[in-house]
Structure formats: structure tokens, C-alpha cells
Amino acid sequence: xxxxxxxxxxxxxxxxxxxxxxxxxxxxxxxxxxxxxxxxxxxxxxxxxxxxxxxxxxxxxxxxxxxxxxxxxxxxxxxxxxxxxxxxxxxxxxxxxxxxxxxxxxxxxxxxxxxxxxxxxxxxxxxxxxxxxxxxxxxxxxxxxxxxxxxxxxxxxxxxxxxxxxxxxxxxxxxxxxxxxxxxxxxxxxxxxxxxxxxxxxxxxxxxxxxxxxxxxxxxxxxxxxxxxxxxxxxxxxxxxxxxxxxxxxxxxxxxxxxxxxxxxxxxxxxxxxxxxxxxxxxxxxxxxxxxxxxxxxxxxxxxxxxxxxxxxxxxxxxxxxxxxxxxxxxxxxxxxxxxxxxxxxxxxxxxxxxxxxxxxxxxxxxxxxxxxxxxxxxxxxxxxxxxxxxxxxxxxxxxxxxxxxxxxxxxxxxxxxxxxxxxxxxxxxxxxxxxxxxx
Ligand SMILES: NC(=O)c1ccc[n+]([C@@H]2O[C@H](COP(=O)([O-])OP(=O)(O)OC[C@H]3O[C@@H](n4cnc5c(N)ncnc54)[C@H](O)[C@@H]3O)[C@@H](O)[C@H]2O)c1
Numbered sequence: 001x002x003x004x005x006x007x008x009x010x011x012x013x014x015x016x017x018x019x020x021x022x023x024x025x026x027x028x029x030x031x032x033x034x035x036x037x038x039x040x041x042x043x044x045x046x047x048x049x050x051x052x053x054x055x056x057x058x059x060x061x062x063x064x065x066x067x068x069x070x071x072x073x074x075x076x077x078x079x080x081x082x083x084x085x086x087x088x089x090x091x092x093x094x095x096x097x098x099x100x101x102x103x104x105x106x107x108x109x110x111x112x113x114x115x116x117x118x119x120x121x122x123x124x125x126x127x128x129x130x131x132x133x134x135x136x137x138x139x140x141x142x143x144x145x146x147x148x149x150x151x152x153x154x155x156x157x158x159x160x161x162x163x164x165x166x167x168x169x170x171x172x173x174x175x176x177x178x179x180x181x182x183x184x185x186x187x188x189x190x191x192x193x194x195x196x197x198x199x200x201x202x203x204x205x206x207x208x209x210x211x212x213x214x215x216x217x218x219x220x221x222x223x224x225x226x227x228x229x230x231x232x233x234x235x236x237x238x239x240x241x242x243x244x245x246x247x248x249x250x251x252x253x254x255x256x257x258x259x260x261x262x263x264x265x266x267x268x269x270x271x272x273x274x275x276x277x278x279x280x281x282x283x284x285x286x287x288x289x290x291x292x293x294x295x296x297x298x299x300x301x302x303x304x305x306x307x308x309x310x311x312x313x314x315x316x317x318x319x320x321x322x323x324x325x326x327x328x329x330x331x332x333x334x335x336x337x338x339x340x341x342x343x344x345x346x347x348x349x350x351x352x353x354x355x356x357x358x359x360x361x362x363x364x365x366x367x368x369x370x371x372x373x374x375x376x377x378x379x380x381x382x383x384x385x386x387x388x389x390x391x392x393x394x395x396x397x398x399x400x401x402x403x404x405x406x407x408x409x410x411x412x413x414x415x416x417x418x419x420x421x422x423x424x425x426x427x428x429x430x431x432x433x434x435x436x437x438x439x440x
Contacts, residue, residue: 012083108138156326171203225433235433311345320387397424
């Protein structure tokens with residue numbers, strides 16, 4: 001198949017590269033000339049494990065190209081995927097569809113007859129029909145079909161998720177759209193990964209329902225964690241005891257500083273708006289959002305208590321600022337709430353993160369970037385583990401404690417065992433959903 005991919009972000013680039021690896025002929029296009037220049041030079045503009053090698057292999061095989069020229073990308077394309085951003089619109093919590101609609105308008109002007117226009121971006125229910133209307137209005141002569149194909153990949157494991165998905169969801173209502181989508185995903189179909197064909201609205205809603213459900217699990221365990229701290233229970237044991245029940249499952253039951261990232265915050269907000277607009281308030285999702293905001297605030301209170309109720313003049317070492325490990329994505333990361341609160345309260349903040357610096361320089365002004373965790377911890381009054389990168393799971397705790405002015409650890413990902421931390425020389429250890437440990 002000849003495929004055009006509009007948008008070369010975390011989803012568009014991974015999808016384009018993986019489709020080319022399926023054997024399709026893929027052209028990726030983006031309005032950001034700097035991204036296209038880097039991609040053309042063989043550089044991957046984001047951090048995603050394994051992506052650079054897979055991209056190089058398919059470029060070398062002549063199946064993958066990059067361009068800033070949409071008409072060139074669309075020439076002869078049998079399918080065009082829209083994989084542009086759908087961030088929260090300022091002010092009202094809606095998904096901002098301006099990039100999707102701009103892409104649709106550009107497709108109307110440049111696509112060839114017979115094209116299937118596929119929305120991969122996460123879009124509110126009804127958007128695919130709006131895209132179809134916009135295409136028909138902008139170019140009444142264009143012969144096209146539409147399909148919805150929401151993406152479920154996780155940053156940090158994106159290639160494996162794309163190549164070995166739990167399921168592929170396709171919303172399509174014509175034989176041609178279904179046939180083209182089946183052909184594109186044939187390598188997965190042959191390996192018996194489930195491909196769910198449905199109508200457009202169901203496909204659109206599956207994506208929001210899935211993300212809201214996962215966010216619900218996280219907010220649920222975070223609320224249970226707060227209760228654990230009050231009643232003296234250990235949230236790790238509670239989560240394990242729950243997760244061993246096959247009906248519940250152990251995934252997404254890790255207590256922490258609240259969910260962040262490019263999807264859960266904006267998708268829960270968008271689902272809440274979709275519910276309100278359709279006179280069916282999504283009460284659970286609305287509460288999940290509230291609990292997540294409270295969770296982040298609760299973390300700040302924890303840190304403040306550990307600093308003697310004031311951050312003023314304190315030196316705080318923060319390990320990890322990306323929203324999760326194995327990505328450089330900082331969008332809506334808990335660090336963006338917690339670090340400014342530290343600085344606003346008068347703390348000096350030293351940060352170490354394996355990939356967060358490039359984005360973080362702009363989004364976390366006022367912090368000092370350190371090459372490694374030991375450097376960050378030098379003379380610190382408090383050490384905070386905010387993102388559980390592997391590098392921070394096996395720290396030499398005694399060395400960390402020795403480097404600090406007052407060795408106190410706030411482990412907001414529950415990476416360590418309280419006894420180990422105290423034995424290494426820390427005077428206090430605070431985590432999430434477990435009682436605080438203090439060296440008497
Ligand atoms: N990031 C994830 O983990 C993830 C997972 C599943 C689904 N999604 C969804 O996929 C969509 C894309 O997310 P992302 O994280 O890849 O976004 P992103 O911001 O990383 O990338 C979007 C890209 O689209 C480009 N773009 C915008 N308008 C364009 C246009 N008119 N023509 C060409 N290029 C254009 C931008 O320059 C940017 O490079 C969103 O709807 C998101 O919700 C994301």
C-alpha cells in the first residue's frame with residue numbers, strides 16, 4: 001500500500017516507521033520544517049527506544065521518506081493517516097481540533113481519488129463525520145472514504161505496542177475503507193492479533209473509554225494510598241492483593257504522584273466535555289480528574305512536611321521529570337506542578353533525568369541540571385524520586401545519603417523499601433501509601 005502519514009510526532013512517526021516495516025510504501029509529512037530536516041538527516045527528534053534503528057532500516061530499503069510538502073506526500077496515496085496533535089483547547093477542556101481540521105482541508109486540496117482518509121489522532125465522538133463533511137465541502141469532486149483508527153501505543157514501548165498490539169480498532173462504514181484498512185494491517189491479522197471492525201462513533205469512543213478507565217485505576221489506587229497512610233496499611237500490599245484477582249488485574253495499580261503525559265489528562269478532560277455536551281455527565285471521569293489534581297497537591301504537602309513546613313532556603317534534588325520513564329515527553333508531567341511549587345516556596349532545585357533535559361530547560365525554568373543523581377544530591381536537604389527511571393531504582397543509597405546535607409528521601413514511586421533506606425543512612429523516608437519511616 002502507498003501510505004501518507006500527516007504528523008511526525010510520537011504517534012505519527014512510530015506508525016509511519018512501523019507501517020513501512022510491514023512492507024508498505026510510506027511518506028511522512030509535517031508542518032514543522034526543523035523536524036523534517038532532522039528526519040531527512042536520519043535523526044529521530046524524540047526519544048523512543050528502538051525507533052532510530054527501525055527508521056534507518058526502512059529508509060535504506062526505500063520504503064520510508066520524509067517531506068514538508070503535503071502534495072508530494074499525497075500523490076498516489078491509497079490511504080492518508082491524520083496523526084496530528086489534539087491538545088486540550090484553552091479554557092474549556094475540549095479537544096482542540098484545529099490541527100485535524102487543517103490536515104483535512106489540506107487533504108481535500110491535494111489527495112487523489114479513491115483515497116481513504118484515516119484519523120489516528122484521538123478525537124471526540126463525531127469528529128470523523130466532521131472530517132468527511134469538511135472534505136466534501138472543500139472538494140466536492142473528491143472520491144474518498146473515511147476510517148477511524150485510534151492508536152493505543154505507549155511512549156517508551158511504542159514499537160512493541162504497535163507491532164504486537166492488544167488490539168487494532170478500526171471504525172469504517174464502507175467496503176472500500178474496510179478493505180484498505182484490512183490490507184494495511186494484514187501482517188498483524190496474519191499473526192492473529194485481534195482487529196476490531198466497528199462503526200465510526202464506537203471507534204472514537206473506545207479510545208476515550210479505554211484511557212479514562214486506565215486513569216480511573218490510577219486515581220483509585222492513589223485515593224486508596226491516601227487512606228493507607230491514615231490507617232497504617234501498605235498500598236503495595238493492598239494493590240497486590242487486589243491485582244491478583246483476575247477480574248481486576250495488577251496493571252495501573254501503582255500509587256504515585258498522579259498521572260500525567262500527553263494522553264490521560266487531556267483525554268479525561270475531553271471525555272468529561274463529551275459527556276456534558278451529550279447530557280450524560282461522566283461523573284466517574286470528572287472525579288478521577290479531581291482526585292488526580294488532589295494527588296499532585298498531596299505530594300507537595302508531603303514534601304513540605306519533610307522540609308519542616310517550608311521550602312525556603314532548602315536544597316532539593318529531584319530525580320526524574322519526564323511523565324514516565326523511557327520517554328523525553330514532559331507534557332502534563334507531575335514535575336510541572338511539583339517543581340514550580342518547590343521553587344515558588346524558595347527552594348533551590350537540582351534535577352537529574354536521563355532524557356528530560358532538552359524539553360525541561362524550557363518548561364522548568366530556574367532549576368539546575370545535573371549529569372547524574374549523585375551530583376544532584378550534593379549538599380541537598382531533600383531527595384525526591386519523581387520518575388522511576390531504571391537509573392534511579394538501583395542507586396547506591398549510602399553514597400547518596402553521604403552526599404546530602406540532611407539525608408531525607410521522598411520516594412513518590414515507591415521504588416525502595418523503608419528499612420533499606422534507613423539502613424543506608426537516611427534519617428527520614430517518605431513514600432506514597434505507606435507509613436513514613438524515621439531513623440530514631
Ligand atoms: N503520544 C502518545 O503516546 C499517544 C498515544 C495514543 C494516541 N495519541 C494521540 O495521537 C495524536 C498525536 O499525538 P502525538 O503525541 O504524536 O502528538 P505530537 O504533538 O507529538 O505530534 C503532532 C505532530 O503533528 C504535526 N502537525 C500538526 N499539524 C499538522 C499539519 N496540518 N500537517 C502536518 N503536520 C502537522 C506537528 O508539527 C507535530 O510534529 C493525538 O491525538 C494523541 O492524543 C498519542
